Amino acid sequence: MSLIQKLAFRNLFHDRLRLIATVIGIVFSIVLVTVQMGLYLGFGRMVTTMIDRADADLWIMPQGTKCFEDPALLDVRKRFRALSIEGVAQVNPVVIGFADWRTPAGTTTPVFVVGSDVKNGGLHPWNVIEGQVESLSIPDAVAADQSYFDRLGVEGLGSTAEIRQQKVRIAVVTSGIRSFTTTPYVFTTTERARQYAGLPSAKATYFLVRVAPNADIEQTRRRLAANIDEVEVLTTAEFRERSRSFWLFDTGAGMALFAGALLGIIVGTVIVAQTLYSSTKDHLDEFATLRAIGSSGSYIYQVIIWQAMISAIIGFCLAAIAGFAITALTAGSALPILMTPLLLAGLFALTVAMCVASAIAAIVKVMRVDPAMVFSR
């Protein structure tokens, strides 16, 4: 440890109470930022779960579709058109829509129906813990997630309920298919999804395209777009991006999260700046002595910057522990807070930047120090 670091360290630990205040400020601020950014990442991933799980290279959708949940419909005849395009191997319809689920006790709750035919690829339930996806083709079979059993008024495999006066039976149970809207997902076939959601029979929401093994996805995409009217054809990555940016930005949710994070940064900076400034004020005599014995300005700034850095490192480590705890606690919730290595690195950089920025006030104070004060005290 250099003498500068030693001095910074000792200055900090000299006043434990102030150090604790500083560290608490940093931890609160960084945890707030972690939660906001973790929610941002978690939400960003959550809103595209369905797209990520779908078996598709390309998505054919009504023009202007903003996100996966967009209810606009396509005419099924377009499916045959798509199948005739060179490079296209499969075109699987997906039907989505809202429906009212009537529990055996007689109460109703809205559900989000996802219809896809199990004999083909498409969008089928995953994380299956009971039953078989293939059984969804049985006339009254649906899949539901166990986390929504209470809401759906069912006990498990074989439980029954009603949608639009038709009996439905839980044939597949999944675990962890949670919706950020908190509306339960119910998986079934396209045909029954239309019935449950009250949609016309010749309509679908998406056509999921698999391209032939040797075909180029981009070229196929262009051919599809050129040959089918009033649709958009997006790659899975493009649709994921569009859906995410709709939920995060068009709805303002992302901005709210960023605003929360920004608030955290501001509060943290103010607290650290305040404590660093008062620490510097207390040690002004020492800084004046340093100046008197001929230290350069930059030597003194380094002492202050190191004080900021040491605070940042301590604060960050504690905040990271808190962050991981929060991540673990929310892992099973509808909206888990995510912690990625990149977020962690970003948070560290942010903590350091915040603390160094906080040092500015202290540095300005020390810049004005008059070394002549060493003679008067």
Place this chain on the structure above:
Amino acid sequence: MTAVLQAENIVKVLGQGAAEVHALKGVNVSLGTGELTLLMGPSGSGKTTLLSILGCILSPTEGAVSVGGQSTEGAEPEELADLRRRNIGFVFQSYHLFPTLTATDNVRLALDVRGERGRKAVSRARDALAMVGLAHKLTSFPGQMSGGEQQRVAIARAIVGDASAILADEPTAALDSENGHAIMTILSEIASDAARGVLVVTHDPRLLPFATRIVRIEDGRIVSEEQGQAKRKVKANA
């Protein structure tokens, strides 16, 4: 004898407006190697102001200061700091040690600000402490030392970087006479180095026996300059 510090026609105005004080009113003084000069005068006569100007901590309102023959005119604060760290060692009445650092680290600081680091700096700091009789207090903190010991650490810090001018402002004022005597003995030992000059500001006549030269100041003016009782005992520098 060569002058390590030279001040010519120094005028210093402190404060502003109604509080304006002409602390120095045209002072000529120099400090040579191998001498221990006492700057004596009553309280408020301008001693500290003059010492600050000689030590490049304050700039004169009028007049010229040169350090080792180099003029300080128009020097920026950073250049003055550089002059200080290369040429001048300070000893203050209230020691101004760093309470959170050991004696060795306090002394090492004077080398550290000059970019001298590592083992060599540590051993130089220890040597300087040994020179002031504190070889047994290397790892003590200021709070664990007596006033006399703290002042000796401060002297070690002033000399460790081979400064050619040691400027001490009332170095014994906070000490009893025994400790004051010990401090002055060390300072006159330092002054016997042919490469160094020591200037001690005081109003304590008990220090007179240590002086090779006595400069008296009153009301911002030098009023007398005389030879002291102490012999210049410059060691032949090998």
